[in-house]
Amino acid sequence: MHISEGILPVGWAGAWLLVALPFLAWGIRQIKRRGQTEPRYRAFVALVGAAVFIISCMPIPVPTAGTCSHPCGTGLAAILIGPGPTVVVASIALLLQALFMAHGGLTTLGGNIVSMGVVGALVGFGAFRLLRGAGASVAVAAFAAGALSDWATYATTSAELALALHGGGSLWSLLGAIMMAFVPTQLPLGIFEGILSVGACRFVSSRRPELVERLLARSSG
């Protein structure tokens, strides 16, 4: 769920863009640095970005809402390429979606980068690393990364909406109401996204074990 063009007041849209910029700069610097010592790295990041973009377009049936919803994919991306580059590819995915599907928007890019890119990537990456560090299996860590990054993204989106739109009313009651409205779809969607992340990680590690080792080495860098 991206915040659509026109929903955020101009001040808030600008403020979120300012919040997103340092994270983008961080990711761009990481890609640039790594690209200098490892010439393949740029193509690798772009292709993982493209794959995750497609995964995020897969419709997942949400029985509680009676419709299909889409995963974010940022948790999975963060496992594969690390949080910094994930912020970069998420920002590109958001721009492409805004341009080609009118999904999200140009002025709301900042807000969406913060919720999906920054928060989603950091939570997903953090969950994966922490759980792996604590000795959890790849499956458990991947599930947590997928589910938690999804939920964190939606919580952030709700907070952005509530902050911008509570007007004279109570921030907390609006936030609570928005969250309540999202919960029936988001709770199962997060679980689905977790399962999807596990499936994707498993597939990659069974077919190309050397790749996963390489990936794990990459994401620790």
Next chain:
Amino acid sequence: MTQTFELFSDLFALRNNALSRRDPRAKLLACVAATVAAGLSTRVHLPLAVMAVAMGGMLLVRVPVRLIVARLLPPLGIVALLGLLRTFLIGSTPLGQVALGSWTLTATQEGFHEGVLLLARVLGAVSALILLSLTTPAHRVFAALRWLRVPQVWVETAMLMYRYVFLLLDQTADIFAAQRARLGYAGAARSLRSMGTLGGAVLQRAFDQADRAHEAMMARGYRGEIPFGTLGPTPAGDMLLLGAVLALLAVGLALGEGWLA
């Protein structure tokens, strides 16, 4: 899935017409300016005018109405939700009451007004965005962004992603069809498992493709950065058009907000 794939299309942007020929920088700036103006407006008139002009533009270059509606509808769902929430949660002047079991919800005038304004803003801004997207192909946007000093790494990654999203989409659709033909999506549990496999398969293709793309770039003298051509100066006509759009938006905003009174 197929619906998503169809929606993700740049066929209209690649057509040659009066609007697609305009300078991408001018269009990008005009679109952002229209969105900002709609966002600053506290009355519904300017956002609705933006929407009308954008719709007119789309009909001028013969975009099918079905496509416009398909792209306009999704954001309206969330707007309806937010509008309702605000109507019931914000403001003090009662407008009416709805009884929900033991709860009584009070709609307020202020909240309702805010909801309608939000709806107008979204309609205006999203229309401007759709007009931009249907008349400007991605590579022109990338060139404009490069000219606007967006970092090279970002634009290079965006270009590669854009190119390979289409390639991977084709392959994903093939795998998806093959899975479905062998009942991979019969039942929720099996669907989930198939989805996971599909996600993994797409990733694996992406890894292989990355290595091959890199080799292809090396064989044509890649030195760590994709070089971009330079975008020439904006044609005078397009500058004038951009100026006119900006002036109209400024005047419209000033009139609507009563700044001139």
Next chain:
Amino acid sequence: MNAPGKPFLIEMENVSFAYDEGSLALKNVNFRVRAGEFVSMLASNGSGKTTLIKVLAKLLTPQQGTVRIAGRDVRAMTAGHLYQQIGLLLQDPNDQLFAPTVEDDVAFGPRNLGLPDVEVEQRAEESLAAVGVAALRKRAIHHLSFGERKRVCLAGVLAMRPKILVLDEPTAGLDPAGESQMLQLLSRLNREQGISLVLATHSVDLLPLFADRIYVLNRGEVVKDGAPEEIFADQEMMHRVGLRLPYISRLIHEMRCYDGVRIEGLPLTLREARLRLLELIPPQLIMESLKEKTP
């Protein structure tokens, strides 16, 4: 284009290459191509031809042996210099086209050379025209057909103005018309611009028409090299390495072996075979009027 006595542009000496997992992909390969020559590398799947191509283009570095392009060791050449000598056309055009539009993709190489915009433009235009796709210039890559993509790839390579073109299965996936057009195009580049060609393939039917010399590669080793007539005459070797004769040669071969028809030599092209068969057919069976009409 026959080119005896011309200097060697490609000299590959005792090259061995093994992939990281240990499989030996090239064993002591010697491979030479003269300026202006049209050389074909005939090999079944998995016999190391793609590896050999990548070694030639310095995308892989062999553990043993040397590769010299235009007399210089590739290890000492800068990328800019090397890729103005040697252009590479990969088998799948999708691997090679990474820019969003045709124009951007063809301009990629010249821009990497640091050429001014005017010259980049000019080269893009010329090379698109040379492969007959000038009209596709503004199109998005993902809206092109397979055959169009293949040509755009070739244009992108030609824009580097290489002296050698190395092509991995350039006709794979093309329909019969596209296949013969591609070969005509390559043959023209060879004759008119003097570009040396190295063409790797496992399809034998069209090659004898064009190639000056053929290298047969099997399990990473060069089994034989020579003129097409020499190569195809060694049927025992062809069979052993999993390749077949051109269909037309096989027809003649079987008529000779199984039916005892006395035909000298081994025709490799349709035209040669037709002339040989005509020699055997009694004149009273040939209708003069029709014979005159044939090309």
